[in-house]
Amino acid sequence: MKQSPIVVVGTGQCGFKAIETLRHSGYHDQLIFIGDEQYIPYQRPPLSKAFLRGDIAEHSMKLTSPVFFDDFEIETLFSTKVTSMDANAHTIYLDNGERLHYSKLLLALGSRPRTLDIPGASLEGVHFLRTLDDAKFLSAELNSGDHTILIIGGGYTGLEVAASLRIRGHNITLIESSDRILSRVVSPSVSYFFEDLHKHHGVRILKCTIPTCFLGDQRISAVELSSGEIIECDTILVCIGNVPEVGLAISAGLEVGDGIRVNTFCQTSATDVFAAGDCASFPSWRYGRNIRLESVQNAIDQGKAASNAMLGKPTHYDPLPWFWSNQYxxxxxxxxxxxxxxxxxxxxxxxxxxxxxxxxxxxxxxxxxxxxxxxxxxxxxxxxxxxxxxxxxxxxxxx
Incomplete structure (x- = not known):
């Protein structure tokens, strides 16, 4: 009887590293790669930096070429969403009506932008930045002259976007709910360094305030803040963090916390189901708690670790996290x-x-x-x- 395939859901850097590892480690049976984006895997970090500045082309961000999937006999289902799964039956269901049985399943689902539930949030000109389509749409919209842009969120992405768009000549105001930017990840000395850096380049930074209402008819024209100030703008970029994609795991009864809970071998609470990357919460001996990392390093390394575990070669996954950010x-x-x-x-x-x-x-x-x-x-x-x-x-x- 033919064995069911290994299925990898999620075509980001984590999912791509997983299928690459499976093939390079000697797995020659059927391998299916599923993702809801139309593109072959690409790098996400340049979206807020070089790509948004116009310094690199779309093709240079690709992690591979279509030939790779043919050469390694990997079945791809791009622009396809997994709508539900039955872990007991080792089955997933797709939005095209098909169902697939699997021997092993890797959920490399990533994360999605956190949204704002305030009046006017659906107005034209309100953007998020997570995918290549997001970046292309935003960049095309900003190509027509100078714009007045409000960035909500003073984390890595918000600051990187502020730098990129300021370099392009746009007028930038950035608001942050905390009393300093990057407050969750760095010390005050580093926060103040980057605040001074952005102010030196002409970015206006407002702290200890949040948006309460987006104003405009069809398109955004201004934002009302909790401080009472009204800021005129024609474009908004919401950069208030990401939330792990756990809906599929919840519907299947998998254990979920801040992400899909896995053990040190990337195994979920369901037999033969693994998770890795932005969506996975794993135990760290170093930090004495479960952690979930949103980084390229973790996506690649945990994707590789999960693949090895699926092949019966598990290793304890407890990395030293590392990150980087380029601004100006x-x-x-x-x-x-x-x-x-x-x-x-x-x-x-x-x-x-x-x-x-x-x-x-x-x-x-x-x-x-x-x-x-x-x-x-x-x-x-x-x-x-x-x-x-x-x-x-x-x-x-x-x-």
Whole structure:
């Protein structure tokens, strides 16, 4: 009897790394790759940076070519959505009416932008930035002259978009609900550095305020803030974070928390169902809790780990997270998570404006931020990697 295929749902970097790993690791049976976007897998980081600035073309973001799927005999179902699944029957159901049986299933569903439930949220000119279509639509709309743009959210994406659009000559106002930008991920010193950087480039930043109403007839014309101020604008970009895609998992009865819950081998609570990438919440010995990471590094590494687990070669997945952000001529590099730090040290770099911040908890370094200071970043990251390896091996041996 023919074995059912391995099915990978999600055609982002995580899903692509998974199918690539499966084929390169010797899996030669039927492999099906499903995603709701029309495109072959592409890089998402350039969407808020080089692509939005017009510095790179669409084709240069592709992770592969159509020939790859033919050469490795991978069946692709693009522009296709999985509407439901029956984990007990090892079956998924598609929006075209078909159903597929699987031997192993990987959910690499990613995340979606968090929305705003306020009056006027459906007006024309209100944008989100998650997919290539989002970026193409926004970029095309902004090609006609200078625009007055309001960006909601002072996290990585909001700041990267602010920099990209300011470089294109648009008028930018950015609002942040907290008392500082990047407040959830970096120390005040790094926040203030980037606030000064954006103000120097002409971005207006308003803190401790949120939008309460979008104003306009068919198209956005202004925003009313909780402070009472009304800001005129013709374009809005909502960048208030993402939420994991867990609807399919919930409907199938899988365990869900902040993401689809998996064990250290990327296995969900259902037999033969795995999850990885932005949608997956996994146990971290290093941080003593379940974590969910939204990063290219995690998408690639966890996609590979999940594939190996599906092939019967599981390894404990507990990585050192790392991230980066490019804004104007500044590169921010982060390794680790700074949550819960009780001490920090700031070290000046060799070049003007360069510095690093190291975060400690109970005497142990847990994270580093570096501003245009790559050498110091790599040294700190290596120290964190060695510490992680020791702690992981110690925890595994005690199990």
């Amino acid at each position: 001529n500044v590169r921010l590099q982060i390794a680790g998570l700074s949550n819960g730090y009780d001490r920090m040290e700031i070290e000046k770099g060799k070049h003007p404006g360069s510095f690093s911040v190291q975060y400690f908890r109970a005497g142990q370094m847990i994270c580093t931020d570096s501003i245009n200071n790559t050498r110091a970043y790599m040294q700190a990251r290596q120290s964190l990697e060695l510490s992680l390896q020791y702690r992981t091996e110690r925890n595994i041996s005690s199990d």
